[in-house]
Amino acid sequence: MVNTFSFSCSACGRCCNSPPSMSLAELFRHPNRFIGCIAIGRVARRRPGERLRVGRHEAVLDEADCARFEALADTLLYRAGDTFSIVAQGFDYPSLARCPALADDGRCAIHLQGKPLTCEVVPLDPLLPDSLQHLVLAERGDSAVYVGSACIQEGKRDDAALLVDEGRLADPHAEDALARRRRALEQERAIWTQAVFDALRADLFDSPAALARIPAGGFLTISLVPALLCVAAVSSRCRELCIDYIDSQLALIERSIAQALTRRRLDDRPVTQQLRGFANAYQHAKARLVNVAAVERRNGKRAARPDVEVYLSSAVD
Template identity: 55%
Template sequence: MSLRELFRHRDLFVGCIAIGRISRVKAHDTLAATLFFPLGDRSGEFLSITVQGYDYPTAGRCPALDSAGLCSIHATGKPDMCDAVPLDPLVRDSLQHRVLATRARGAGYIGADCIVAGTQGDAALLVAEGRIVDASARAAVERRRTAIATERELWGRAVFDSLHANSAQGTDALARIPPGGYATISIVPALLAIAGLSAACRELCVAYIASQMALIERNIAQAIARRHLNDRPVTQELRGFLASYVRASEVLIESPAALPVSSNRLREIAENYFSGL
């Protein structure tokens, strides 16, 4: 998801920062320059720094599904990633056929058989000859990439720089992320970067934190009621998110002058990007 989408659905999805490790093969030069960050001196490897929804795996379903199993936000701001699936906006277009093949092999556990090679009746052909040929799928992928590129500028660079603040220690931590894997951290560093862009952005962040703290408390209470041992690591991480929100609230409400000052250009981009929420 994007931060804009998380702001819109702040009472539904718990947000976090996801840091992924991307190879040059998947990224390609064009995507690498607009979406990713270089992973230290490791030639050909990059980091993706995005935000995403975070939930208990034992919940077994997207929190946006209603009691009938249908998407409750389909007409009120469904995330761009939902429209882009089964394609992957973080992978260059010429390798999307590999993405589809991987998804097809892994879809058996939910009984899905909708991804097949070649043409099938009136079903949409998604990719051909290294291109995304379905217009709606291509538009969804581009919307997602545009959001990532915008947020890379608004807060991603600040988070990337903070990860390297401790020099070798930060670089080593990033290097421990396995190839193709990712790590999750609190979304607070992104919020602090956004809050410093304008007063309106700071108000958005304050409202978001209040909603997130209430949502996390509800989710933890539900997990405790489920009494599932596998929930414990997630509960521990969510409690860490709560603690980081408390500290962030103190800065945003009591010491806003401590926030970094942004340029007029970034302020204008942010207010346009987050307008209408």
């Protein structure tokens, strides 16, 4: 089997069928468009000799493949028995089957205003080694979304860029996008995901019953509040940015729920319930942050971690 794939995006918008993974800073850049959440995913560990098969494509993992998996896990993932990803993500009603930034003409409305880096990586997966991206393409190429757009094609094509040539990434733009997304995930770890992992350790990652809520290959979505509390603790400026963000999110959640209520769909109900939980968590967090701000104003205490302040501030125009 020749693991060669070509790719040509016509910007048809078909894969923009849900809100993307984003950095926290990217969520702060679009506080009125994306409802933020934390997505915790279970990522399968790999063993030498393991056979991965997608349709007619397969790979038998060798020591080098597994070492690459482990290297990615060391820098981007969290180990608690199994391996987990922790990322910020947009959240919306699955029944809408669209990203909130997808315009009616099928284009991305924020293409020039800070489109998430994740969207530049499509259709590749930054959490898998480059040597296995052909399997990602094989799987996505067979999926309903991509079959419909025919943007992923096996073999070399005159009308498409060569993305993977005999199992090796062949497109420098794709390599660059993967590298930038991985660097962004490392930065997320330094800014907040490690702190959130530590904060959730006892209640989630050390609890088999709680972990059972995360399906294999699936996600658990929770409120963004643990991430906000982490960055808000850095300085008064960060706290102000978080309070502003919470205000925008509360208004957005209210609008989103109001629209859902007019749709009157049964399958929207659990999502509405979760959004109300997010709003409740935001209200409590805001009260806490306002209270801390008042105490600090009285005491004149200011913490400082310039990298986090720059990270959050850079996201706000």
